Amino acid sequence: MSAIEDRPFSAEVLLSDGTTALIRPLGPADHDAVHALHAVRMSEASRRQRFFGASRLAPRMAADRLCGPPRPGLLALGAWVDGALVGEADCESVDGRCDTAELALAVADDWQHHGVGTLLVEHLVHVARERGVRELAADTLAGNRAVQQLFSDLGLPVHRHLEHGEITVRVPIDEDDEHYREAVDERGRTADIASLTALLRPGSVAVVGASRRPGSVGRAVLAKIREGGFTGDLWAVNPHAEEIAGEAAFPAIAALPGVPDLAVLAVPAAAVPGAAEECGRAGVRALLVLTSGLAPDEARDLVDSCRRHSMRLVGPNSLGIAQTDPAVQLDAEFGGAFPLPGTAGVAVQSGGVGIALLARLAWLGIGASSFVSLGDKYDVSGNDLLRWWEGDGHTDLALLHLESFGNPRAFSRTARRVTRRFPVLTVDAGRSAAGRRGAASHTAAAATPTVTREALFRQAGITATRSIAELVETAALLHAQPLPAPRGSVVVVSNAGGIGILAADACADAGLLLPELPADLAAALRAVLPAGANAGNPVDTTAAADPAAIQACTDLLARHPAVDALLICLVPTALAGGAAHEALWALREGPARRRVPLAVVQADQQVPVCHVSCVGGGMLPSYADPAAAARALAHARDRAAWLAEPVAVPAAAPRADTATARQLVDDFLRSRPGGGWLDPGRTADLLACYGLPMTVSYWARDEDEVLHAARTLCTQGHDGRIALKAYWPDQVHKSRAGAVRTGLAGEAEIRAAYRGFAERYGRRMDGAVLQPMAAPGLELLAGVVQDQVFGPLVVLGLGGTAADVLDDRSARLAPLTEHDLTTMVSELRSAPLLTGAAGGPPLDVAAVRRTLAGLSRMASDLPQLAEADLNPLIARPDGLLGVDARIRLEPRHAIDPHLRRLRRPATTEEH
Incomplete structure (x- = not known):
């Protein structure tokens, strides 16, 4: 028996209407609750469908079976809402078979059609898989349409057999079924949106802790909500005042004339748990906690109240939230200005970053659709907000500043879908963190936090920038201009040679291509430009070019198929009647929707970036620095390339002897409970289970x-x-x-x-x-590191003694896709040595891909795999051969990133 079987399982989850439920195993102490569920909370008709009859003894017998002495092969889960049992699902081995279990399900009548049964089955599937069950079977009455619909909507294959008015349902659960994951995702998105409505579209708001003292946070937020034009009811809660900032004040939540959808807490840290509990008992559905500095027990009590009473939570330590939809117009944050209405969804963990982003978006005229300062992020996360923006009908751009990730793989899955609809930009914060000094393997040394985050962003199609300034620069371009072709060929045009050269250098530094212009295009440019103009790339129009010439030059370039993007650099001069500003006006009067993106650099511009309105509609992004424009174009090129890729499909799983591998791991950890390095013999045996190449x-x-x-x-x-x-x-x-x-x-x-x-x-x-x-060849390294937060990271790079010196590596989070297998090889600086482009013979790249796929499969199968380091791998034209390997195991449990559950921050967990 694996240690996993003895692990207690529980999860806090969202039902389809946004209510929070606790799913956990049933035990002896639950006997009365299970009996009451079947005998009291289910009608006679429901009991008849559950037990195929109306026996009065059935509820007692069910409670005895589920909560009596342990039964081998029985697994029973209950769903609890606010301390009451509202449903149960159980499965038990059939005829002594460990791989098949018979499923039964019961839901209280008043909680049917809330997603209780579906969630219980999802979690039962998860635990059953861990215990080796490969098929669930259930007998149902033909008239039990609700259960039949549940199985149909589950997303797993369903096989039915009708006989004598009963339907036997069989559900295979041993497949890594993408359709099932999509169905779970969609149910999670629906529940998320339902739970966030009270937060982001409230009909009424109460500010708890609003003070009469000018300059206090609560008073400031109360005033901003009213002055911002909030369309719903607004109430102040303060037991020591009757009126605050022109609003009537009430002594407690219970004294309000109605139940607020959202409560804003601006009370001392010690008072936060009590205020949250009071809100929950009154029926509040969302909390915004501005208070910071909660002690661990206060934090735990806060989250416990939110989960018990089905309240979503932003904060603590939040700057606030804003919703600019005219139907809501909620500005519940204490920044210095009102957010400009717009179409960018903004989520930040730092309040200071949030203030800066809102200000710069206002410069650009983009504005925010909604703004959320996540603060310490005890509950609502970036993943929740991506799901909200995906369906809110107002957002076409998402800007994120996330300092931590609760469930990175779930975030990645959501982002992969959302980024195909609109750009998602983030600031990659914390890159200066020191690498893992003294790491026990080359792979571990490569798996720094920066590398891991970059892998997440790259696989999800997220545009990762290095600063707030770069994020805003890129947003300005992506919001206003079409994407370039994926190859990213840029033509620089300037009316002064010096700035044109600087811009060309900036483009090259950003990884953009500056191709030589075709002869026909160069000739056409010379025909419209003054004598002495240079029709190369960069194009130097000279200071003598008038606005009409610059516009004609730009139009020629924009229409030519060899050009993917344009960067126009303008410097004020005293020639051509002058001036660059007139040239800019000419560009503004050009086509509002060009085929290629156009960015402008104005050397005398006072702000880093702004939007210039075009006469026929649309906007031009204008930059003060050519390097900023080049970075923005490079990010646009990368987004175009990602969108051009086919939708990611999982890498073809290599053949593997998973049962033997798991037995080897269990045997080792049984003898070494604390984990450790496998000896060379066991290392070779484990690698052989996945067909990994070793000499x-x-x-x-x-x-x-x-x-x-x-x-x-x-x-x-x-x-x-x-x-x-x-x-x-x-x-x-x-x-x-x-x-x-x-x-x-x-x-x-x-x-x-x-x-x-x-x-x-x-x-x-x-x-x-x-x-x-081994015969000589190109030395590579390949390996896996299991990150506690991000999951397994697969690394490929140059190996041998050059591994640490050259630092030529590529990394992706497992499980890898087919596209990952290709790009991990192609993006290495040493890729020409593998493909033969450097002059030597092409090496066996297919064998490298198979090795990466095998490592991904091994890491996904074995959560106990802490590190695997194959270094060196000798790559030759006739194959790939490993000559050294090290593997370290740790006692860890599998975490299904797709299983629906609310994250509980470490500071609030029970120990």
């Missing part, structure tokens, strides 16, 4: 075994030279430790090398590995 290796524990292994290698045809490697469990890098001898021939050399190791390392050494010398 012939023999593990020897003493000198006699070393010599016997050497003779065996010779009898197998490996009569060349031999490599001998000393081994001990905490070994970091063999070469640096001097624990490798290569090119050994004959027993005398092998014996001498082993004795040298034994003398040098003594009792520290556990043994040695013998391998035939």
Whole structure:
């Protein structure tokens, strides 16, 4: 029996109407609740469908079975809302078979059609899979349409057989079914939106802790809500005042003339849990907590109240929220200005970043559709808001500043869908964090927080910028201009050679292409430009070019198929009647919707970036610095390239002996409960389960075994030279430790090398590995690191002694897609060495792809896999061969990132 089977399972989840439920196993203490569910909370008709009859003993028998002494093969989960049991689902092994379980389900009459049954089955499927169940079976009456519909909508394959008025349903659950994941995602999105409505579209708001003191946070937010034109009811709550800032004040939530949808808490930290509980008892559905500095027990009590009473929570330590939809017009934040209405969804963890973003969006005239300062992010997250913006009908651009991720893989899945509808931009904060110094493998050393976040953003199609300024610069372009073609060929046009050269350099630095212009296009440009103009790239119109010439030049370039984007640089001059500003006016009068994006650089512009309105509609982004414009164009090129890719499909899973691999892992962790490094023999066995390429290796524990292994290698045809490697469990890098001898021939050399190791390392050494010398090739490394937050990260790069020096690596989060397998190879700087583009023969790239797919499968199958490091892998035209590998295991449980559950922050968890 795996340790996973003994792990208690519980999850806080959202029902379809946004209500919070707790799903957990049933136990002896739940006997009365289970009996009441079946006997009191279900009608006679419901009991008849559940038990195929109307026996009065059935509810008691059900409670005895589900809550009595433990029964092998029985798994029962209950759904609780505000402390009351509203549904249960159970499955039990059929006829002694461990892979098939019979399913039963019961939901209280007043909680049917709220998604209780579906959520219970989803979670039952998750736990059953962990316990080795591969099929659920259920017998239902033909007239039980609700249960039949539940199975139909579940998203899993369903097989039905009708006989004598009963339908036997069989549901295979051993497939990694993408259709099921999509169905779960859609149900989660529906529940999320329902739960967030009270927060982002409230009909009434109460400010709890609004003070009479000028300058206080509560008073400021109360005033902004009223002055912002909130369309609903607004109430102040303060037991020591009758009126605040022109609003009537009430002593408590319970004294209000109605139940507010949203309560804004601006009370001292110690008072937050009590205020939250009072709101929950009154029926409030959403909390915005502005207060900071909550102690751990206060934080836990706050979240407990929110979950118990089905309230969504923003904060604590939040700047506030804003909803600019004219039907709502809610500005419940204490920034210095009112957010400009617009179409950008903005979510930040830092209030200061939020203020800066709102101000800069106002400069651009973009404005916000909704704004949420997440603060300490105890509940509502960036993932929730992406789902909201996806369907709110007002948002066409999302801007995020996230300092942490609760469920990165769920966030990635949502973002992959949303980014195909509109751009999602983020600031990649925290890049300066030191790498994992002293990491025990090259793979672990490569898996820094920055690398991991970049992998998440790249796979999800998120545009990751390095600063707030860069985020705003990029938003200005993406909001106002079409995307370039994915190849990203840019033509720079300037009326002064110097700034044109600077712009060209900036484009090259940003990774953009500046191709030489075709002869026909160059000739056409020279025909419309003054004498002396340079029709290369950059195009120098000279200071003598008048606005009409610049416009004609721009129109020629925009129509030519060789041009993907235009960067127009204008410098004020005293020539051509002047001036760059007139040239800009000419561009404004040009086509409002060009085929290619156009960005302008004005050397005398006072603000970093702004929008210039076009006469026929639309806007031009204008920058003060050519480097800013080039970065924005590069991000637009990357987004175009990502959209041009086919929708990601999972990498074809290689054949694997998963059962043997899991048994090997369980056996090792049973003998080493704290985990550790596998010895070379077990390492080879585990890699073999996934078909990962390793050379012939023999593990020897003493000198006699070393010599016997050497003779065996010779009898197998490996009569060349031999490599001998000393081994001990905490070994970091063999070469640096001097624990490798290569090119050994004959027993005398092998014996001498082993004795040298034994003398040098003594009792520290556990043994040695013998391998035939591998033919030369390109040395690579490939491996996996299991990140506690992000999950498994697969790394590919140059290996051997060059691994740390050259730092040429690519990384993606598992499970990999087919596209990941291709781009992980192509984006390496050393890719030409693999493909033969550097002049040598092409190496076996297909074998590299298979190895990456095998590592991804192994990491996904085995959550206990903390590190796997294959280095070096020798790549040759005829294949790929690993000559060294290290694997470390830790006692960890599988976490299904697609299972619907609310995140509980570490500071609020029970220990």
